[in-house]
Amino acid sequence: MSPAAKSRSVVVNLNRGFVLSTIKFGLFLLALLAAIWILSYSSVVLTPLILAVLLSILLNPLVVMLERRGLGRTAAVILILAMLLLLLTAVLTFLAPIIAQEFKTLSRLIENETPATLLEKLKLLLQQHLPWLQNPGITIQIMSWVEKSIYTLLSRSIQLLPSIIPVAIALVLIPFMTFFLLKDGRRLKKSFIQVLPNRYFEMAVNLLHKIDCQLGSYIRGQVLVSLCIGALSITALAILRVPYFILIGSAAGLANMIPYFGPIVGAIPAIILNVITKGSLGAALPVIAAFLIIRLIDDTLVSPNILGRSLEIHPLLVILVIFTGGEMFGIMGLLLCIPVTGIIKVTFSELIWNFKHYRVFRSGD
Amino acid sequence: MKRIDSMWGNIFASQSDGFHNIRPLLKKIPLFANLGKGELKEIERLVHCRRYQSGEVIFWEGEPGVGMYIVHKGQVTIFKDYGKAEQRELACLEPGDFFGEMALLEDDCRSATAVALVETDLFGLIHPDLFNLFDRKPHLGVRMLSTLANMLARRLRRTNQDLQQLAKDSPGTAVADKTAP
Numbered sequence: 001m002s003p004a005a006k007s008r009s010v011v012v013n014l015n016r017g018f019v020l021s022t023i024k025f026g027l028f029l030l031a032l033l034a035a036i037w038i039l040s041y042s043s044v045v046l047t048p049l050i051l052a053v054l055l056s057i058l059l060n061p062l063v064v065m066l067e068r069r070g071l072g073r074t075a076a077v078i079l080i081l082a083m084l085l086l087l088l089t090a091v092l093t094f095l096a097p098i099i100a101q102e103f104k105t106l107s108r109l110i111e112n113e114t115p116a117t118l119l120e121k122l123k124l125l126l127q128q129h130l131p132w133l134q135n136p137g138i139t140i141q142i143m144s145w146v147e148k149s150i151y152t153l154l155s156r157s158i159q160l161l162p163s164i165i166p167v168a169i170a171l172v173l174i175p176f177m178t179f180f181l182l183k184d185g186r187r188l189k190k191s192f193i194q195v196l197p198n199r200y201f202e203m204a205v206n207l208l209h210k211i212d213c214q215l216g217s218y219i220r221g222q223v224l225v226s227l228c229i230g231a232l233s234i235t236a237l238a239i240l241r242v243p244y245f246i247l248i249g250s251a252a253g254l255a256n257m258i259p260y261f262g263p264i265v266g267a268i269p270a271i272i273l274n275v276i277t278k279g280s281l282g283a284a285l286p287v288i289a290a291f292l293i294i295r296l297i298d299d300t301l302v303s304p305n306i307l308g309r310s311l312e313i314h315p316l317l318v319i320l321v322i323f324t325g326g327e328m329f330g331i332m333g334l335l336l337c338i339p340v341t342g343i344i345k346v347t348f349s350e351l352i353w354n355f356k357h358y359r360v361f362r363s364g365d
Numbered sequence: 366m367k368r369i370d371s372m373w374g375n376i377f378a379s380q381s382d383g384f385h386n387i388r389p390l391l392k393k394i395p396l397f398a399n400l401g402k403g404e405l406k407e408i409e410r411l412v413h414c415r416r417y418q419s420g421e422v423i424f425w426e427g428e429p430g431v432g433m434y435i436v437h438k439g440q441v442t443i444f445k446d447y448g449k450a451e452q453r454e455l456a457c458l459e460p461g462d463f464f465g466e467m468a469l470l471e472d473d474c475r476s477a478t479a480v481a482l483v484e485t486d487l488f489g490l491i492h493p494d495l496f497n498l499f500d501r502k503p504h505l506g507v508r509m510l511s512t513l514a515n516m517l518a519r520r521l522r523r524t525n526q527d528l529q530q531l532a533k534d535s536p537g538t539a540v541a542d543k544t545a546p
Contacts, residue, residue: 198417
């Protein structure tokens with residue numbers, strides 16, 4: 001074939017290939033956008049999916065440990081999930097009577113005393129111990145703020161009630177999703193890499209590996225820190241004989257996942273309950289001291305050793321993210337906004353590093 | 366354009382006839398020659414099947430290396446200073462040959478550029494995947510890494526011999542003193 005004829009045939013092939021490839025690529029993009037759109041509107045699936053991803057990241061080292069001992073991947077995943085289920089059942093069986101008792105006494109307290117009488121009690125207590133509050137203007141201002149906060153909290157709790165059905169769906173979906181993510185996670189990653197153009201192949205492999213490493217250690221660290229803080233809070237509150245210490249201590253551990261606000265959110269219910277039940281403002285001091293000591297232990301011993309300085313998020317960004325997450329997705333948003341910000345931050349910083357080191361934008365290839 | 370073509374080529378690559386039955390080919394590679402059937406199956410699961418168009422760059426010199434490639438079909442040329450005036454061709458690889466294996470051992474940049482000479486099918490074996498496998502199957506890791514060490518020792522010995530020969534051919538240079546033991 002003459003060079004001119006050869007070049008014509010190449011051009012014809014390229015044109016046909018271009019049309020076909022563009023159509024296929026367009027369809028692929030459309031399918032991807034549709035999947036993202038459906039997921040973003042369906043929080044019934046999205047929240048369990050995020051939780052399952054976090055859980056699979058958390059459990060993966062345990063599965064690998066069993067694989068090292070000669071167990072197959074599927075068997076290792078089943079064994080780990082079964083052990084987790086057993087552990088949860090055991091913990092709930094042990095804690096259920098105590099928590100039920102705490103709920104019972106708490107409901108009795110609510111039955112006997114309405115929020116209005118509780119507020120009146122708190123008002124009298126404050127006026128008794130803080131003479132400058134005798135000024136009716138200040139007292140009215142403070143009490144209206146407290147009243148507003150309590151009613152907002154109560155209305156938010158009522159808003160949570162319709163979410164019982166999604167919670168039930170999530171309880172079924174999460175273990176299934178976690179099982180498949182743990183079992184087929186590597187295959188999913190490989191399939192994702194498979195569809196990428198060659199130009200991005202090495203960069204994508206590098207990027208996914210680094211995100212996997214950083215995110216895994218960050219999430220495992222966060223959960224471990226929360227467990228430590230929860231255990232410390234329960235112990236401290238039990239020693240101080242604060243009522244409902246298991247509930248409040250567990251909540252403090254969970255709230256610790258929210259930077260800056262978490263420790264305060266964890267401490268406030270303990271302080272208020274101790275003051276009301278013991279009838280003295282002085283009862284607040286040991287609880288405040290206990291939470292300050294726990295904070296000190298967390299800042300100097302727990303977090304530096306477990307989390308290190310691996311993933312630092314700027315305080316301003318933390319505040320913005322917490323308010324946005326809380327406003328958009330409620331309590332789940334508050335708890336998940338920081339890990340999700342962590343995912344986005346790691347992805348962006350690794351993307352920037354990879355774009356600097358790989359010639360993905362180089363023309364002529 | 367080439368990017369879109371290569372993407373669709375890769376989506377259907379594993380289904381097309383070119384990527385059937387990887388194991389016999391893996392068995393021919395010195396790095397996997399000592400592995401048993403089950404171990405080869407584990408390696409097979411990690412392999413990424415990639416199809417490159419003629420003239421497509423597989424990796425660039427200076428980029429971080431993430432793994433090695435085995436040529437299944439086609440030809441790959443390794444270049445130093447690719448695309449520059451001083452461009453040099455270092456090697457032309459045929460089916461069964463492999464390249465980029467240094468990336469399995471060190472966290473360094475690629476020392477040369479690899480380009481597909483014709484339409485080429487490659488098997489990519491990635492450093493993080495392989496080391497995850499070693500973490501799960503330490504015995505397999507020891508066997509593969511000792512084979513790799515043997516191969517590199519042989520290559521080093523050959524380089525030493527070449528350098529000594531070069532020193533003999535051009536007296537006055539201090540090359541012979543600088544060779545590795």
